[in-house]
Amino acid sequence: MKTKLLIAGAVVLALLTLAVLLVGPWPAYSGGDVTHERYYQRNVEAIRASAGRSTTDGRPGSLRAGWAKRPIAPPAGTPLAGFGDRKGKPSTGVHDEIFVKALALSDGNDKAVLVAADMLIIPENLAETVRERVFRQTGLAADALLFNASHTHSGPGGWAPGFVGKQFAGTYDASVLEFLAQQFTAAIVEADATAGDDAALGTGGVPVDACIRNRTREAPCDTELSYMVVEKEGGARCFVVSYSAHPTVLGGSNMEFSGDYPGYLARALERETGGFAMFLGGAVGSMTTRHAGNESGFEKAAAIGEGLARHVLDGVDALELRREVEIASVGAPLELPSFQWRIHPSWRLSPFLIRFLGIDSDGWLQCVRVGDAYFAGMPSDFSGEISVHLKDWAHTQGADLWVLSFNGDYVGYISPDAYYATARPDGKEAYEMYLMNWCGPNQEAFFTHLAREAVTALSRSVVSGS
Numbered sequence: 001m002k003t004k005l006l007i008a009g010a011v012v013l014a015l016l017t018l019a020v021l022l023v024g025p026w027p028a029y030s031g032g033d034v035t036h037e038r039y040y041q042r043n044v045e046a047i048r049a050s051a052g053r054s055t056t057d058g059r060p061g062s063l064r065a066g067w068a069k070r071p072i073a074p075p076a077g078t079p080l081a082g083f084g085d086r087k088g089k090p091s092t093g094v095h096d097e098i099f100v101k102a103l104a105l106s107d108g109n110d111k112a113v114l115v116a117a118d119m120l121i122i123p124e125n126l127a128e129t130v131r132e133r134v135f136r137q138t139g140l141a142a143d144a145l146l147f148n149a150s151h152t153h154s155g156p157g158g159w160a161p162g163f164v165g166k167q168f169a170g171t172y173d174a175s176v177l178e179f180l181a182q183q184f185t186a187a188i189v190e191a192d193a194t195a196g197d198d199a200a201l202g203t204g205g206v207p208v209d210a211c212i213r214n215r216t217r218e219a220p221c222d223t224e225l226s227y228m229v230v231e232k233e234g235g236a237r238c239f240v241v242s243y244s245a246h247p248t249v250l251g252g253s254n255m256e257f258s259g260d261y262p263g264y265l266a267r268a269l270e271r272e273t274g275g276f277a278m279f280l281g282g283a284v285g286s287m288t289t290r291h292a293g294n295e296s297g298f299e300k301a302a303a304i305g306e307g308l309a310r311h312v313l314d315g316v317d318a319l320e321l322r323r324e325v326e327i328a329s330v331g332a333p334l335e336l337p338s339f340q341w342r343i344h345p346s347w348r349l350s351p352f353l354i355r356f357l358g359i360d361s362d363g364w365l366q367c368v369r370v371g372d373a374y375f376a377g378m379p380s381d382f383s384g385e386i387s388v389h390l391k392d393w394a395h396t397q398g399a400d401l402w403v404l405s406f407n408g409d410y411v412g413y414i415s416p417d418a419y420y421a422t423a424r425p426d427g428k429e430a431y432e433m434y435l436m437n438w439c440g441p442n443q444e445a446f447f448t449h450l451a452r453e454a455v456t457a458l459s460r461s462v463v464s465g466s
Contacts, residue, residue: 016296022356023346028340031417031441032305035449039335044453046332047365050143051457054110054328056369062462063201063325065230066194067238067276069101070183072117073257073388074156079170081120083152083252084408088170095256095298096263098155100184100269101278102191103230105370107327111195112368114240115147116210116278118154118259120169120406122147126159127364127408129181130188137185138192143331145188146366146377149406151281152247153376153433154258156180162358201230202319203373203400206311211304212245214289214385215422216432217419222283222384224391225294226402227312228373237275240266240313242402244282244384245289249301259300261289264305267314272313283387283403284443285413286432325371334379336411342433344425359438365447367454373400374458376451377407381436386444390451399455412438414447 010179034040077090094149098118105112115122131142149155156167158176165172205226221244228240247260259266262279295303339361341349355361355424366377374394387403394401421439423433439446 022350023353024350025343026350028342028346028348029338029440030422034337034442034446036200040446043309043332043334047063047330047450047453048457050330050332051328051454053141053143054458056326056328056458056460058183059412060324060326063199063323064106064108064195064197065104065199065201065232065238066191067101067103068103068187068190068194068274070099070187070204071097071188072119072156072180072183073098074158074176074179078173078176079157080154080255080257081157081169082165084157086138087158089168089255089265091257092255093257095258097151098257098259098263098292100187102187103207103240103278104191104195105230105327106195107325107390110327110329111192112146112327112329113140113191114278114280114368115188116280117146117184118152118263119149120151120153120384120409121149122406122408123159124360124409126136126177126180126184127227129177130184132367133181133185137189139411140192141253143366144329146329146368146375147379147406147408148280148404150247150262150279151284151406152258152261152262154250154254154256154260156257160358164358186292193317196322197232198233199232199319200323201228201325201370202321203228203371204319206315208243208308208311210292211290211308212243212287213290214286216286216325219385220388221287222387222403223313227316228370229321230318231321232275237249237273237310238276239269239273239277239316240280241269241277242280242282242404243308244284244287244387246284246287249289249304250297254297261301261305261308264302268306268309269312272309280402281405283382283384284405285383285415300340322371326369328458330367330457332365334450336361336363337446339438339439341438342425352439362409365450365454366407367451367458372398373402374455375402375404377404378414378447379407379409380411381405383413383415385416386414386448390448393452394455397455397459398451399459412436414439414443417441417444
């Protein structure tokens, strides 16, 4: 009997140990100087190696540009991505057409492509597939492609295998992923093929406080509405616009595909100018829309989007267009800090469980230089509070920094480190600092230091191969 009890006890102990190992709780780790970590230093090395493949010798060539788009609304019945309370219900159709759009820019030495889609995020499996296909068809390397999603919560779902993907994007459907990969690839290849036309460009920005607020706390917002105009010799124009308010005007009750307010913004620019317009999701973490009118639903989305378009139209005619523009790019896979999905200030889930749920431990950082404008793509909902300070730093370096989210991977929310220790799991910051915070107490420092490395690397007068 004693032997049986000992065996039973050993089995129970082994099962409990296995449960803790695979599920948790594990002790939460505290912050430190992330720049001393070897994995961080390897990321810096990867960024510098990528930058070395671009020519930034201070002698930019004549700008050339091309652009293209493809529709990305899958068949009705495909789930929408963005609100867990939809529970993967089938969509009912298309309210307004959604697209992937690509802008290819070249200075004669280097080429980079900005890719914008009316989607919640650009998932890693989609980005990797598109990178491979584009390289085979055009020779463009992965570090020349910057991916971005508008973050509409009424875009296509079904692209993410795993438990977490299912909660926000519905049941995985390989045919949806293949359809999106085909459309992305076609838009990029066409933009590249048409990038032989001489062009000129200008960039600008204006603070638009009336359409954005911090939904979590009384703290700064990134209120900048950034815009770029690319004009070909024949007069055709492409508008690139970025703003940081969450496109969640259309709530979870909407079951039709829609671009939300960014879609209305782009259509308004195209209608007023006859040009081509694309929207890049900015530093949307904790940022949501604000609107003084009485509209709701699609009417509210139209009012916000068309109002923002008016600000762009008011500013573009004053832009000075330049024909000689430096184009360069950095793209690097990231080794991330140990994932820390907290369930209590002092306890976290096992990293093994997080991977089992469909969240891997890598990311992707992208930065594209277009003259004095630097487009920094983060694999996350990047906080608008952080981007304000990052842009201030960039200005001291002579750089106009566009801080963007959802660059070909997703690692949760990147929020200010200052709130990490004080946020409570039952407080107003719980969603941001517990459920959606996966990178631990050094998240802000990790990503902002690497973003600075990317900007600095592309600013140096280094000739590729020298």
